[in-house]
Amino acid sequence: MDGAWLLYRAGEKWRHPAFKVRAIVGTAQREAVGIDLAEIEVVPTRDEDDLVGHLGPDPLGPDWDAAEAARRLSADTRSIHVALLDQRNVAGFGNEYAAELLFLRGILPTTPAPDVDVAALLDLGVRTIRTNRDRRHRTFTGVDRPGQGTWVYGRAGKPCRRCGTLIRRGEQGADPTRERITFWCPTCQR
Template identity: 40%
Template sequence: MPEGDTVFRTAERLRTALAGKTLTRSDFRVPRYATVDLVGDLITEVGSYGKHLFIRTDQVSIHTHLKMEGQWRVFHCGQRWTKPPVTARLVLANDEVEAVGFALGKVQVLRLAEEHTVIDHLGPDLLGPNWDAAEALRLLTEYPRRPIGLALLDQRNLAGIGNIYRSEICFLRRVHPATPVGDIDDLPALVDESHRVLGKAAHEPPWRPMVYGRTRRPCPRCGTAIVSRLLGEDDPADRITQRERGIYFCPRCQPPPTH
């Protein structure tokens, strides 16, 4: 699933393509919004919060979520699309470009005043201008026995981290992903690391992971083979889930909790 850095950069691309320009075409290929017509409306802003993306006019906010396979791509008008048209769920165009959302996991049209309802339950946005480390720390410590590998993935604690970055953050802090939140020696430093890692990935691409996806390859610190596990399951039967949702770590640099 695309993580906060991907959504942040996607919002930047769409902002360049759409913001300040009037729509000449809007095509919602979602039954609930099939009759929505925004032709003539001015796109005022494009923004993101965690893994959520918002395209705004004076009256409405178009909320999209990429989920597992969604992508936004921008084409010059008349340019052939590089993804199958049947997978397009939303097309927004002006005189110069077409922005096409393919395989989007969610599409909503909300009144601007209702936009907050989509994100009210989320923790602070790691890439937002109002990032609040103290609030993220407070939310994490509400459940001190929860494994940090699960707590980081919970968007209600801090918004934007997915499977890639929870693996990287735990590795950088030398914390085993099964370690309970309350047993981490320096949780504020781990929260700060989360902010730093995601910010670097968003602003300084390309970013290469050190442990994610590197099963059986040597740890960049000690040379021990990297392993991947589902929390609470040492030998999962579902290898697809293991590959997509397993957390990666070094068994030597990140020793398991003792209790």
């Protein structure tokens, strides 16, 4: 979930400092530059499944299966925030996406996944992640100025952009070693 891949024409000047670069994959015409990547593994194509075979449906993949992702999510009895981050249910949503999608759908992060309309949540998630793919800065509010792209993520103690209630912050995880920070508006999310 860390870092980014940026696409350049071969020889084009990078828009970021070279010390952030962890990997470059290129052809004669184009190159993909990986910056701030936390982990890189290089494997032969035949072993790809060892790395990603356990992943759930991928909303950015050509074979996105919304029904299968919904089935896996709603069968997960943990909280929707934990279930959405488990890449075996659906691949691609990180902590920021979970916080923002749950705000936009008016769902508390502690709600058990089976109690959530997961089809609607996934539909919004897929549209958002596909729109953000082609932007330089991801945004959930539609505004891409720095500090204005999120409704709740990273905004603990600040007023909700919709109702003015102060945004709360907590911690939730599959187990105590994997807790992630959650953000929510106690008025907009029930």
